[in-house]
Amino acid sequence: MTQRIGIIGAGIAGLSAAIRLRAQGHEVTVFEANDYVGGKLHAISLNGYRFDLGPSLFTMPQYVDALFELFGENPRDHFNYLRKETVCNYFWEDGSRFNAPADRSAFVHQMSEKFGEDPKKIDSFLRRNAKKYNLTNPLFIEQSLHRLSTYISLKTLKAIAHLPQLDLHKSLHSTLKGYFKNAKSIQFFARHATYNGSSPYKTPGIMSLIPHLEMHHGTFYPEKGMHEISQSIYRLAQRRGVVFHLGEPVQEILLN
Ligand SMILES: Cc1cc2nc3c(=O)[nH]c(=O)nc-3n(C[C@H](O)[C@H](O)[C@H](O)COP(=O)(O)OP(=O)(O)OC[C@H]3O[C@@H](n4cnc5c(N)ncnc54)[C@H](O)[C@@H]3O)c2cc1C
Numbered sequence: 443m444t445q446r447i448g449i450i451g452a453g454i455a456g457l458s459a460a461i462r463l464r465a466q467g468h469e470v471t472v473f474e475a476n477d478y479v480g481g482k483l484h485a486i487s488l489n490g491y492r493f494d495l496g497p498s499l500f501t502m503p504q505y506v507d508a509l510f511e512l513f514g515e516n517p518r519d520h521f522n523y524l525r526k527e528t529v530c531n532y533f534w535e536d537g538s539r540f541n542a543p544a545d546r547s548a549f550v551h552q553m554s555e556k557f558g559e560d561p562k563k564i565d566s567f568l569r570r571n572a573k574k575y576n577l578t579n580p581l582f583i584e585q586s587l588h589r590l591s592t593y594i595s596l597k598t599l600k601a602i603a604h605l606p607q608l609d610l611h612k613s614l615h616s617t618l619k620g621y622f623k624n625a626k627s628i629q630f631f632a633r634h635a636t637y638n639g640s641s642p643y644k645t646p647g648i649m650s651l652i653p654h655l656e657m658h659h660g661t662f663y664p665e666k667g668m669h670e671i672s673q674s675i676y677r678l679a680q681r682r683g684v685v686f687h688l689g690e691p692v693q694e695i696l697l698n
Pocket of ligand 1: 475
């Protein structure tokens with residue numbers, strides 16, 4: 443049944459929810475407090491240059507492509523990106539730097555050379571991260587946490603059976619200390635906690651699955667910058683009839 447749906451916020455979450463609901467045939471209206479869409483995924487222009495704000499590392503581009511495919515559109519006609527050979531360039535205050543290669547064996551080799559870590563330990567850490575990712579991805583990313591069926595499934599039982607290997611009971615920092623001796627290697631992997639504003643001293647060790655996501659599935663850079671992610675799906679939403687009210691903060695939700 444077609445419904446009238448209001449969405450508060452035109453960040454990447456609101457935009458993609460609007461597109462998905464519109465693809466199901468609903469009438470969708472988005473209310474956004476700012477006079478632009480994208481939320482944290484935004485850019486500014488200064489002296490003829492564009493500066494991306496907020497996110498800088500693009501992973502899992504297939505979920506952006508999927509929004510175009512919902513309407514039978516070819517994403518490549520609207521949004522393009524390149525796979526990066528260097529995941530990230532890291533800088534320390536003492537002047538040292540590390541350019542993390544996307545290629546796994548090059549990463550293990552260069553990290554071991556740079557930080558004096560045992561390559562076997564790096565390898566075993568990366569394998570453990572892969573396991574964490576593969577056990578939890580089908581539950582947290584591919585499924586809705588709002589459906590009972592997510593919890594009553596073989597995949598959930600498998601994840602529960604492997605709970606000790608998820609490092610839920612200790613912090614990311616203490617998980618890292620079990621593998622690495624150089625403070626810089628620990629900082630390197632601890633920074634993934636900050637992706638969602640967490641502290642590596644408080645967030646659980648399962649957070650180490652993020653490097654696996656970056657190194658195994660790759661990191662990407664959109665043509666025309668990160669901002670193009672929100673802009674291209676905003677144009678898609680508009681083409682498909684989602685109605686936007688920008689500069690309209692929602693003050694109250696009235697339930698009738
Ligand atoms: C510095 C930084 C770096 C990051 N780096 C990365 C990265 O490299 N890779 C990555 O994947 N992620 C990264 N992230 C995280 C990523 O940016 C966010 O997870 C994502 O943009 C959040 O999108 P969202 O739609 O959930 O929220 P938001 O982008 O916060 O959007 C929420 C929207 O709701 C609007 N809103 C709020 N209240 C109201 C109201 N009452 N009425 C109307 N509108 C309202 C806001 O104005 C906003 O536009 C980074 C974040 C930051 C801050």
